[in-house]
Amino acid sequence: MDITHITSLLGGIALFLYGMSIMGAGLEKLAGGKMQSVLQRLTSNTLKGVLLGTLITGVIQSSAGTVVICVGLVNSGIMTLTQSVGVIMGANIGTTVTGQLIRLADISGESLLLTLVQPKTFSPVVAFIGCILYVFVKNAKKKNIGQILLGFGILFTGMSLMDTGVSPLKESPFFQNLFVSMTNPILGVLVGLVVTVLIQSSSASVGILQALSSTGLVTFGSAIPVILGAHIGTAFTPLLTIGGSSKDGKRAALVHLYFNVIGSIILLILIYLVKFVVGIPMWDDVLNKGAIANIHTLSSIFAMLMFLPFSAGLSRLAVMTVPDSKEEEQELSMPVLDERLYKSPAVALQQVKNAMAKMARRSARNVALAMPLLVKMDEDVVSAIRVRENLIDRMEVDITNYLIHLNDQELGDDESHTVSDLLNFVTEYERIGDYAVNIMEKAQELEDKEVSFSESAQRELKLLDSALERILTLTDEAFCNANTKVAAQVEPLEETIDIMVEKLRDQHIFRLKEGVCSIDAGVIFLDVLNNVERISDHCSNVAARIIGMENGLEYDSHTLKTMMHHNPSKDYTLAFESCRKEYLVPLEGLEA
Numbered sequence: 001m002d003i004t005h006i007t008s009l010l011g012g013i014a015l016f017l018y019g020m021s022i023m024g025a026g027l028e029k030l031a032g033g034k035m036q037s038v039l040q041r042l043t044s045n046t047l048k049g050v051l052l053g054t055l056i057t058g059v060i061q062s063s064a065g066t067v068v069i070c071v072g073l074v075n076s077g078i079m080t081l082t083q084s085v086g087v088i089m090g091a092n093i094g095t096t097v098t099g100q101l102i103r104l105a106d107i108s109g110e111s112l113l114l115t116l117v118q119p120k121t122f123s124p125v126v127a128f129i130g131c132i133l134y135v136f137v138k139n140a141k142k143k144n145i146g147q148i149l150l151g152f153g154i155l156f157t158g159m160s161l162m163d164t165g166v167s168p169l170k171e172s173p174f175f176q177n178l179f180v181s182m183t184n185p186i187l188g189v190l191v192g193l194v195v196t197v198l199i200q201s202s203s204a205s206v207g208i209l210q211a212l213s214s215t216g217l218v219t220f221g222s223a224i225p226v227i228l229g230a231h232i233g234t235a236f237t238p239l240l241t242i243g244g245s246s247k248d249g250k251r252a253a254l255v256h257l258y259f260n261v262i263g264s265i266i267l268l269i270l271i272y273l274v275k276f277v278v279g280i281p282m283w284d285d286v287l288n289k290g291a292i293a294n295i296h297t298l299s300s301i302f303a304m305l306m307f308l309p310f311s312a313g314l315s316r317l318a319v320m321t322v323p324d325s326k327e328e329e330q331e332l333s334m335p336v337l338d339e340r341l342y343k344s345p346a347v348a349l350q351q352v353k354n355a356m357a358k359m360a361r362r363s364a365r366n367v368a369l370a371m372p373l374l375v376k377m378d379e380d381v382v383s384a385i386r387v388r389e390n391l392i393d394r395m396e397v398d399i400t401n402y403l404i405h406l407n408d409q410e411l412g413d414d415e416s417h418t419v420s421d422l423l424n425f426v427t428e429y430e431r432i433g434d435y436a437v438n439i440m441e442k443a444q445e446l447e448d449k450e451v452s453f454s455e456s457a458q459r460e461l462k463l464l465d466s467a468l469e470r471i472l473t474l475t476d477e478a479f480c481n482a483n484t485k486v487a488a489q490v491e492p493l494e495e496t497i498d499i500m501v502e503k504l505r506d507q508h509i510f511r512l513k514e515g516v517c518s519i520d521a522g523v524i525f526l527d528v529l530n531n532v533e534r535i536s537d538h539c540s541n542v543a544a545r546i547i548g549m550e551n552g553l554e555y556d557s558h559t560l561k562t563m564m565h566h567n568p569s570k571d572y573t574l575a576f577e578s579c580r581k582e583y584l585v586p587l588e589g590l591e592a
Contacts, residue, residue: 008161013208015158019151026147046311049086050304056087057094063202063234066091067256074252081318084252085311089259092231092300099206099293127153185225185268192229202234206296210289218292221283224271227296228264231303235260249383251318258317263303337402345415348406352399352422356429357480359395362388363429364472366436367535371465373443374528375458385440392433399426421549425479428538432472435531435538442524442531451521454511460504460587461528467497467583468532475539484550490543492576496583497536501529503587 057066070084070091126149133146196205209226212218235257274280287295307314337355341348366385373381400423407419446452453461471493478487508525511517517525568576 012158012161012211015154015161019154019158022147022151022154026144026151046086046089046308049083050090050093050308053087053090054094055090057091058097063091063095066094067235067253071249071252074248081248081251081255081315082312085255085314088252088256089304089307089311091256092234092260093297093304095203095234096206096293096297096300097203099203099210099289099296123153123157125153127157185272188222188225189229189232189264189268192226192231193233194229196230196233197236202230202296205230205233206292210292213287213289213292216286218287219284220280220287220291220295223287223292223295225268227292227299228268230296231260231264231299247322250322251315254318254321255314258314259303259307263306264299266306267299267302337398339402339405342406342409345406345409345411348402349415349418349422352403352406355395355399356422356425357476359392359399359426359429360476360479362392362395363432363436364476366392366433367439367472368469370436370439370443371461371468373440374446374453374461377443377447382440382444385437389433389437392430396426396430417549421545424545425542428542432535432538435535438531439528442528445524446521449520451518451524453521453525454517456511457508457517457521457525460507463583463586464497464500464504464529464532467493467500467579468535471497471536471539475542478543478546482546482550484547487543487546488571489575491540492572493579494536494540494543495576496579498533500583500587501533503584504529 053066057063067088070087074081074084130146130149130151130153133142134150135146137143137146192205195208196202206227209218209223235253239253239257271280275283337351338348341351366388369381369385372378403419403423403426407416411419471490474486474490474493477483478490505526508517508522508529512519512522
């Protein structure tokens with residue numbers, strides 16, 4: 001094997017991997033970004049999930065890619081862990097499509113038709129057509145088709161180069177001994193696993209094995225362990241993406257790992273058991289590309305059929321590996337809004353209030369998690385915020401729809417007013433959740449731009465965070481207990497936060513002028529202040545509405561707050577003075 005063959009092999013591998021990559025990317029773009037919504041909708045049972053996972057992976061040519069999408073959907077709460085199991089099992093079958101396409105290279109014959117369907121004949125033509133569409137056509141859909149064709153042609157061109165590169169190996173005693181040693185199941189599995197982990201594609205590693213089959217040295221006994229090792233290796237790519245994922249996101253990646261590891265081990269044990277008990281006549285038979293493709297496909301189907309009746313067991317195993325505490329189970333549960341209670345509006349309204357109390361706590365929790373990210377980024381916290389925000393958004397839709405349908409019933413005047421007020425409360429808490437996400441994104445922007453706040457700004461944010469935590473706690477207590485005395489303490493604190501924000505804006509602009517703080521960090525700091533001010537405004541709206549509901553006032557929250565400011569009561573004045581001492585006086589100390 002000379003240098004020409006080595007460069008041919010390396011170039012073939014490079015083109016093969018690149019062609020597979022851009023073909024998958026083109027197919028994914030052609031799908032119009034609809035794969036995630038399709039995955040979510042069509043997973044009502046495990047068998048449907050298997051079929052869908054097979055189809056999606058056959059399209060994008062990456063089981064790891066499909067599993068990563070599943071992890072993302074589970075992580076965000078859009079898909080449940082149970083729904084993801086079938087898709088993950090189907091992904092392993094879909095990834096074998098590449099091998100079935102590569103087997104076309106074994107077609108031979110002298111007729112014009114057989115010559116035309118050989119990859120070495122049509123792949124350059126396909127690549128050329130794809131190149132024309134991709135480079136010269138402006139239509140996005142046709143460009144995507146061109147990318148697919150270009151990738152397809154490059155893939156088979158790479159395969160042809162690999163065949164050329166490995167052709168001398170059939171005469172190599174070392175290489176012959178190497179493939180004999182791969183009949184050792186442990187060594188063969190390790191080879192398949194390591195190669196797949198390195199190139200992050202079981203389709204590619206099996207494709208390389210198919211290229212090596214042209215040497216006439218790949219036998220059934222040496223191919224089986226390598227293929228099963230490739231199955232295991234492909235499960236490691238999603239594991240690399242779960243940093244910062246929710247617990248269910250991590251469990252989805254573990255389901256993929258357990259499915260591949262357990263399925264491959266069981267299949268390997270069964271094959272060797274049959275070999276040693278009754279023998280396998282074709283054990284030493286030389287395999288071609290088609291036979292390798294069939295083994296790859298059949299082993300995936302076997303694993304799926306084996307686990308299909310026990311798919312729930314995979315979920316339970318993943319949950320056992322990454323368990324939940326009882327508090328977490330409660331925290332991330334969705335409230336049940338029973339439509340049968342429409343006939344008892346008072347009970348239905350109490351059910352809604354309980355659900356909204358949970359929504360309020362989740363919004364406040366996200367704010368509490370987001371503020372510290374401005375000083376120290378934590379991807380696990382970012383993931384937790386996103387999961388909770390997704391739940392808040394879903395709760396807003398569920399509660400709003402429930403209240404609208406409840407309003408269609410025969411309600412008394414008080415109940416109708418309560419429905420209207422609760423609809424307003426839903427909006428307030430959803431907006432608080434949105435502003436928490438905004439603050440988190442500002443923290444990510446700091447991280448991306450590799451800038452940080454000055455020590456002065458960090459001390460100011462810590463004091464502001466303390467005031468924000470206090471107003472959210474008061475608002476939550478006032479809403480959950482319908483406590484007007486607590487609600488009356490919110491507006492003085494909101495006024496205090498407004499003054500704090502105004503002072504901090506002035507101080508930060510001064511630091512910008514003095515060059516103490518960078519422009520990037522300064523702009524982000526001012527955006528954070530705006531978000532904090534909006535959160536306190538929404539808390540104020542909630543508190544004012546609670547007071548109005550209790551006193552039977554028909555004013556909107558803005559009018560009620562204006563009345564508090566223009567005609568402050570003695571209690572209001574005392575509460576404001578207390579807030580001033582707790583937050584504004586220390587702020588003046590920081591300013592000095």
